Amino acid sequence: MLLQSGSALAPEAPWGTLPAMWLFVLALCLLTPGQDPPAPQVELESAFGSIQRLPLEDLELADPRDKGAVFLRFLGLPAPTEEATGLALDLRLVTGGRVAAFLEGGTEERLELVLAGGSRCSLGVESLTSLLVPQALEGRDGLPVASDEGDRLYLVRGGGLDRLEGLTLGFSVQGILFEGPLGERLHPWAEVAALFIESLPALEDLQPKPDSEVPTAEITTQGGGAFSAQLLGITSAGVRLRLAGEEWLLLPQDVAELAVRDSSYAFLSNLEPADLGPLNPFDSEEVMGQSWPLRSNRAVGGGPLRVGGRLFFKGLGVHAPSRVTWKLDGGWSHLRTRIGVDDSAGRGAHGGSVRFRVLVDGELRFESDELRVGNAAFVVPPVDLVGAQELLLEVDPLEDWVLDRADWLRPILLKE
Numbered sequence: 001m002l003l004q005s006g007s008a009l010a011p012e013a014p015w016g017t018l019p020a021m022w023l024f025v026l027a028l029c030l031l032t033p034g035q036d037p038p039a040p041q042v043e044l045e046s047a048f049g050s051i052q053r054l055p056l057e058d059l060e061l062a063d064p065r066d067k068g069a070v071f072l073r074f075l076g077l078p079a080p081t082e083e084a085t086g087l088a089l090d091l092r093l094v095t096g097g098r099v100a101a102f103l104e105g106g107t108e109e110r111l112e113l114v115l116a117g118g119s120r121c122s123l124g125v126e127s128l129t130s131l132l133v134p135q136a137l138e139g140r141d142g143l144p145v146a147s148d149e150g151d152r153l154y155l156v157r158g159g160g161l162d163r164l165e166g167l168t169l170g171f172s173v174q175g176i177l178f179e180g181p182l183g184e185r186l187h188p189w190a191e192v193a194a195l196f197i198e199s200l201p202a203l204e205d206l207q208p209k210p211d212s213e214v215p216t217a218e219i220t221t222q223g224g225g226a227f228s229a230q231l232l233g234i235t236s237a238g239v240r241l242r243l244a245g246e247e248w249l250l251l252p253q254d255v256a257e258l259a260v261r262d263s264s265y266a267f268l269s270n271l272e273p274a275d276l277g278p279l280n281p282f283d284s285e286e287v288m289g290q291s292w293p294l295r296s297n298r299a300v301g302g303g304p305l306r307v308g309g310r311l312f313f314k315g316l317g318v319h320a321p322s323r324v325t326w327k328l329d330g331g332w333s334h335l336r337t338r339i340g341v342d343d344s345a346g347r348g349a350h351g352g353s354v355r356f357r358v359l360v361d362g363e364l365r366f367e368s369d370e371l372r373v374g375n376a377a378f379v380v381p382p383v384d385l386v387g388a389q390e391l392l393l394e395v396d397p398l399e400d401w402v403l404d405r406a407d408w409l410r411p412i413l414l415k416e
Helices: 019-030
Strands: 041-045 051-055 071-075 088-093 098-108 110-114 120-124 128-132 151-157 160-172 175-180 183-188 192-196 216-221 226-235 238-243 246-250 255-260 265-267 305-307 310-312 315-319 322-327 334-341 353-360 363-367 378-384 390-397 405-414
Touching (some): 088 110, 098 120, 175 192, 334 353, 353 378, 363 378, 390 405
Antiparallel strands (some): 071 255, 088 098, 128 192, 151 160, 151 192, 160 175, 175 183, 216 226, 238 246, 265 405, 315 405, 334 378, 334 405, 353 390
């Protein structure tokens, strides 16, 4: 059956747009003096999208699946008691995740960190593959790369970057202790642009271990980080995790979403496509130095996924025309997704306009109306995938092929 937008394509469900947020703000505006604001809540969502909300106060939850949910978010939270300060760091983990945090200090082989919402944690050098300083790399042509062997440190020198090969010896509040060609030296954090660390421990030693008693969850943080960890419990104090052998407590203010790993669903953005389709409108490798490859969990321009003013942490960013194909095994039942033109695609008449399509085994199953930049994201009715072997997500430009930056938002494969 072909699904079309219009009557079939409805505005997003409660978590897909901003109604919950606006209702919360409106309620605050209508409060009489001395009246307390709404109490914080936990929002639980099943793989198929059903929502339930619980009071955060006195919450004790070992696993969201005990409530029939796989996704969890916190609502109505007060602002962090203090703003995180310090040097912003982008940390890549041996296990494949990413932590966005601010530097608090360092002790020998450990970094002391604070997240944007106030959570404090530490990471050992053995759990890291790289450390990037975004403000030192902003606007530079060509990003630093890791060495084939050993550690590599990039330092800001004038208008460029110097590169040192060697061994990371430790961290301190002053800088990074690094042994390079001229011996050991403490390099101040103000000079550091990037550090790449050779991974010595076996990867499986740090990966979350499968355990029927301890679920694994993928955590997306408000600062843009995302990583997998063992879930030890959820209370009003936050989310207790075990990551790289360390126990963390993430405050609710730092958690954008928690997704429990479960066989009933899979984020399409976590799966490798079989065919990426054209890189640009001319179906060539590069045009005038530009190409627009698919980006997972980012807009095609590299920024966050944002549609109609709403920020999304999971999805696929493309530039129309786009045709991306995944091979399936016949075991999925439905596709859930939202769609929209990314807010980075200009404004008004000069902004992007596209049409989305979903094809299953070569058959058109969904086609949208014209969508423009500034439109709120829309929910695609569940697309039938029973027995499907191939899924094609397609986006076509409608006018001048300029700024047609399209987002597939939270695309999820489901099993009955």
